[in-house]
Amino acid sequence: MPSFLGQGFALSLGPHGAELALRGGLWRPRFQLLESVVWEAQASDAQRGAALDALLLRHAAAGSTLHVLVADVWTPTASVQPPANGGTLEDLQAAVALRLRAVTDGTTGWEAASEPRVSGRFVASALRSGLLDVLRKQCQRHGMYLVSVQPLFAAVWNHWHSALASGQWLGICSAGVLTLCVAPKIHMEQLRRLDFAAQDAENPHWPVDAAQREGLRLGLPVPATLALCGAVPLPWRDTMRAAASARRGASVVYLGPVGDAPSLWGLRT
Numbered sequence: 001m002p003s004f005l006g007q008g009f010a011l012s013l014g015p016h017g018a019e020l021a022l023r024g025g026l027w028r029p030r031f032q033l034l035e036s037v038v039w040e041a042q043a044s045d046a047q048r049g050a051a052l053d054a055l056l057l058r059h060a061a062a063g064s065t066l067h068v069l070v071a072d073v074w075t076p077t078a079s080v081q082p083p084a085n086g087g088t089l090e091d092l093q094a095a096v097a098l099r100l101r102a103v104t105d106g107t108t109g110w111e112a113a114s115e116p117r118v119s120g121r122f123v124a125s126a127l128r129s130g131l132l133d134v135l136r137k138q139c140q141r142h143g144m145y146l147v148s149v150q151p152l153f154a155a156v157w158n159h160w161h162s163a164l165a166s167g168q169w170l171g172i173c174s175a176g177v178l179t180l181c182v183a184p185k186i187h188m189e190q191l192r193r194l195d196f197a198a199q200d201a202e203n204p205h206w207p208v209d210a211a212q213r214e215g216l217r218l219g220l221p222v223p224a225t226l227a228l229c230g231a232v233p234l235p236w237r238d239t240m241r242a243a244a245s246a247r248r249g250a251s252v253v254y255l256g257p258v259g260d261a262p263s264l265w266g267l268r269t
Contacts, residue, residue: 007022007023007024007025007064008022008023008064008065008066008067008145008147009021009022009023009059009060009064009065009066009067009144010022010023010029010031010066010067010068010069010261010265011052011066011067011068011069012068012069012070012071012152012260012261012262013048013068013069013070013071013074013131014070014071014073014074015041015071015073015074016038016039016041017036017037017038017039018036018037018039018048018051018052018055019033019035019036019037019261019262020033020034020035020036020055020056020059021033021034021261021262021265021267022034022059023065023067023265029265030266031265031266031267032267033262033265033267034059035055035058035059037051037052037054037055039051045130045131045133045134048131048134049134049137049138052134052135052138053138053141053142056138056141056142056144057142060142060144062142062143062144063143063144063145064143064144064145065144065145065147066135066139066144066145066146066147067147067148067150068135068146068148068149068150069150069151069152069155069261069264070127070131070149070150070151070152071152072151072152072153072174072177072179072193073177074127074128074131075125075126075127075151075152075153076100076103076104076110076125076126077103077123077124077125077126077151077153077191077193078099078100078102078103078123078124078191079099079121079122079123079124079189079190079191080092080095080096080099080114080116080121080122080123080124081095081099081121082095082116082117082118082119082120082121082122083095087118089116092114092116092117092118093112093116095116096112096114096116096124097112099124100112100124100125100126103126104126109128109129109130110126110127110128110129111126111127111128111129111132112124112125112126113125113126113127113149117187120187120189121189121190122187122188122189123188123189123190123191125151125154127149127151132149135149152174152260152261152264153172153179153181153191155261155264156170156172156229156230156258156259156264157170157181157188159258159264160227160229160255160258161181161183161188163227163255164183164227165224165225166224167221167223167224167225168183168223168224168225168226168227168253169181169182169183169211169223169225169226169227170183170227170229171207171211171226171227171228171229171232172228172229172230172259173228173229173230173231173232173233173259174230174231174259174260175231176195176196176197177193177194177195177196178193178194178196178207178210179191179192179193179194180192180193180194180210180211180214182214182218182220182223190218190220192214192218194210194214196210201233201235201236202233202235203235204235204236204252206236207226207228207236207252208226208252211223211226224251225251225252225253226251226252226253227253227255228252228253228254228255229254229255229256229257229258229259230257230258230259230260230263231257231259231260232254232259236252236254237252237254
């Protein structure tokens with residue numbers, strides 16, 4: 001139970017369940033996994049809310065803080081171009097709403113989040129209002145403070161981006177999906193999510209070839225290095241095969257297993 005300043009909880013949410021960890025420390029958080037719960041992929045918000053209610057009842061304490069990571073599959077994301085003749089916050093918010101409408105098929109019931117800037121493209125994400133309502137309701141019910149709700153890719157980016165050199169792209173592998181965080185400079189400007197099949201996982205050139213194709217689509221140069229993390233297939237991590245890939249225009253660097261909540265928290269190696 002949290003008992004002193006800087007201690008609270010971290011919760012990861014995805015289609016198949018949730019994981020709750022104790023979070024301690026202000027500047028360099030430390031984590032202790034408390035419990036995992038499982039639910040059906042087609043579970044309703046009410047069913048997920050009931051599972052979270054029971055989970056927090058078993059572990060949480062009133063007055064605690066809660067940081068939430070949300071699976072990327074639940075966070076539609078798009079790259080946003082700032083308006084050419086508009087630099088106000090209202091202009092940027094309107095551009096975000098218009099762009100996210102496309103990736104959410106124009107449906108209602110979404111809340112947007114971004115760090116807008118007028119100097120270049122930036123990434124914006126959406127999250128269903130129903131899921132946010134569940135989190136807010138549970139925090140209110142248990143007397144907790146909802147500090148942050150963050151897509152997993154953003155947390156991984158924040159963890160690794162300072163280690164990236166100019167011209168490097170970050171690739172996050174999870175459950176057959178490669179998420180490419182494209183940052184020609186210091187800001188993430190594009191995010192591309194690519195499904196890969198079992199045969200692709202056996203091809204050491206696949207991630208480099210995929211990055212090349214996405215670079216052409218985006219009008220960007222091929223990355224000098226593709227830095228991969230998460231559940232990276234072994235053939236992509238083979239140093240000799242990576243060297244072979246380097247002769248095709250880019251090299252592959254394996255950063256480590258950090259690509260999901262437990263490994264990001266330091267609970268899984």
